[in-house]
Amino acid sequence: MDCNRVFVSKVKRLTIVFTLLIAFLSIKIDTFAQVDSAVVPVDSAVAESVHEVSGEHGAEAKHGKEKFEPTKVIMEHIADSHMWHLWGHTSLPLPVILYTANGLEVFSSGNFHHGEHDYNGKYNNYRLEEDHIKVVGADGKIDEEASKSILDFSITKNVAAMFVAILVILIVFISVAGSYKKRVGKAPKGLQSFIEPVIVFVRDDIAKPNIGHKYAKFMPYLLTTFFFILFNNLFGLIPIFPGGANVTGNIALTFVMALGTLIIVNINGNKYYWKHIFRPDVPFWLYPIMIPVELIGIISKPFALMVRLFANITAGHIIVLSLISLIFIFETLAIAPVSVAFVLFMDVLELLVAFLQAFIFTLLTALFIGMAVEEHH
Amino acid sequence: MELVTPSIGLVFWTSLAFICLLILLRKFAWKPILGAIHEREQSIDEALNKAELAKQEMARLTSQNQDLMQQARAERDEILKEAKTLKDGILNEAKKQAQVEGAKLIEKAKIEIENQKKAALAEVKDQVSSLSLEIAERVLRTQLDDKTKQEALVANLLKDVELN
Incomplete structure (x- = not known):
């Protein structure tokens, strides 16, 4: 538990750094926004006048002056996508798999031409709107009812990135x-001498102290969880092609991981674990309060795991992207050194966070398993 | 809101991928790796224990060796002492025997000398007697040259015999 305390203090320190950075950013953006709002009317007035003067050049001028929206850019990166953006206007099309009431529909996302074209599928017509596949009705408008009924099982950017990470994990460990x-x-x-200390660390510092002598049974799950999260975190830090996807910062993935922990913990819960939930050592008139609280506890523990991983990784991505966005917000290269210095700092911090979050997820999973399999008196 | 709404597709693929990963890694990675680490740790422990035992054995052997050396030294001293007494005994005995032998020889020599002396004396006596007989014979011959004297002697002798 000694190392636990160290890590808790590290997390606190990290939180402070994060808060300071975010505060710094918000102040910067606030002041800039004020300046911006003062400038914009003039700008738009100029644009309008230009538009009035030269008709067909107006559109081009408008395109060139397209306002940079950091929120949109960042959110686009954080969210999932049906295409894997490589560079410039080049994207890797990914397979779209739709489950409709009539059957499966499989086609390439390249058919959407970055959302500019509709795709005429076997059963419906589809349109890509804000990276969501919608059904287009007969009238050429989006049919929301039909869109809700189809299930999107596409190999999205996150799924593909996860597959890449899994491939790397398999190659490395096999x-x-x-x-x-x-x-x-x-x-x-x-490579063996690089991996072995980590495996031994998971075994001796995560599994053994928290689970006890029954640790061996849970080692495969803990190790897989640890390395799966770690590799996906690290791949998320790589800004170019095989990485860059916000895989572990996606709530769906953390949801599955937390669900795994929930299932493992409750399947292995012994009679003491269940007695603690349904017949806690409190006066019987407290049962109406205690039992619901304990039942919520079953869910809230993995829920915390889910949110923690999701929020940490997403926050890291948002901060890095915000810092990069500063260059485009200020529209000057002068800010670039500051931006790059901060991004470098954040990347190093994120490297630590990548390990830390994998460690914390695994540690807490081990702790919950330990609580479920603990033998009392 | 979209950020915190899990999408069914990603949930499905993540579950599938994670379960596959778990099964594959369990079979092909964790089992051999954890097994090998465990085995190696055990062999290291064993080796350390063995080294400890060997050290103790060495210490034991060294002390035993010292004991043996001491014992051997004591034994050697004893043997030397014994040999010395034995040597003294043998010397003394030899001396005694030599003395006895010498005495015996002297005795023998004495007896021999006595015998020789007796024999010599006997010879001398014999020679003396034969000489004296010769002398007596010569004397008698010279004295009994004539007949008268011879007859007188015989008569004399006879006289003696008759008396007996």
Whole structure:
């Protein structure tokens, strides 16, 4: 538990740094927004006058002066997408898989041409609107009712990024396992000696102290969770192609991870665990309060796990993108060194957070499992 | 709101992928890796225990060796002492025996000398007697050259014999 205390203090420090940064940013943006609002009328007036003067050039001028909207850009990155943006106007089209009442519909997202075209599918016509696939009715407008009835099982950017991470995890760990078979009883070497301390750390500092002697049964789940989160966190930090997706900062993924913990904990809960929930050691007239509280506790623990991972990773991405956006908000290169310095700092911090969040998720999962399998007196 | 609404597609693919990952890693990675780490830790523990035992054994052997050395030294001293007494005994005995032998030899020599002396004396006596007989014979011959004297002697001798 000693290392736990260290980490708690680290988390506190991190929170303070985060808060300060966010405060700094909000002040900056606020002041800029004030300046901006003062400037805009003049700007728009000029634009209007330009528009009036030269008809067909107006559209171009307007396009060139397209206002940079940091919120939209950041949210676009944070959210999922049906295309994997590579560079400039090049995107990797990803498969779209739709479950409709009539059957499965599979086609490439390239058919939407970045949302400019509709796609005529087997059963419906589809349109990509703000990265959501909607059904287009006979009248050429979006049919909201029909859109709700289709289920989107597409291989989105996050799914693809997750598959890349999984592929890397499999390659790394199966090759490491191979080198264990090749070098039986010898000292670790290469990648093996990099991975082994982490595995031993998960076993000796996460599983053993929290679960106790039954730890071995849960090791595969804990290790897989740890490395799955860690690799996805790290891939999310890479700004170019195979990385860059906000996988662990997506609520769906953290939801699944937390659901896994919920299931593992409750399947392995022994009679003491259930007695603690349904017959706690309190006077019987407190039961109407205690039992609902305990039942909420079952859900709230994994819920906290879900939100913690999601919020931490998303916050990291938002901060990095906000700092980069500063260059475009100020529309000057002069701010770039400051921006880059802060992004560098944040990236290093995010590297720590990537490990920390993987560690905390695994630690808390182990703790909950430990509470569920603990033998009393 | 969209940010915190899990989408069904991602939930589905994540569940599927995570379960596959869990199964694959459990079979192909965690089992061999954890097994190997556990085995190696055990072998290291064992080796350390063995080293400890070997150290103790060494200490024991060293003390035993010292004991043995001391014992051997004591034994050697004893053997030396014994040998010395034995040597003294043998020397003394040899001396005694030599003395006895010497005495015996002297005795023998004495007896021999006595015998020789006796023999020599006997020979001397014999020679003396034969010489004296010769002398007596010569004397008698010279004295009994004539007949008368011979007859007188015989008569004399006879006289003696008759008396007996």
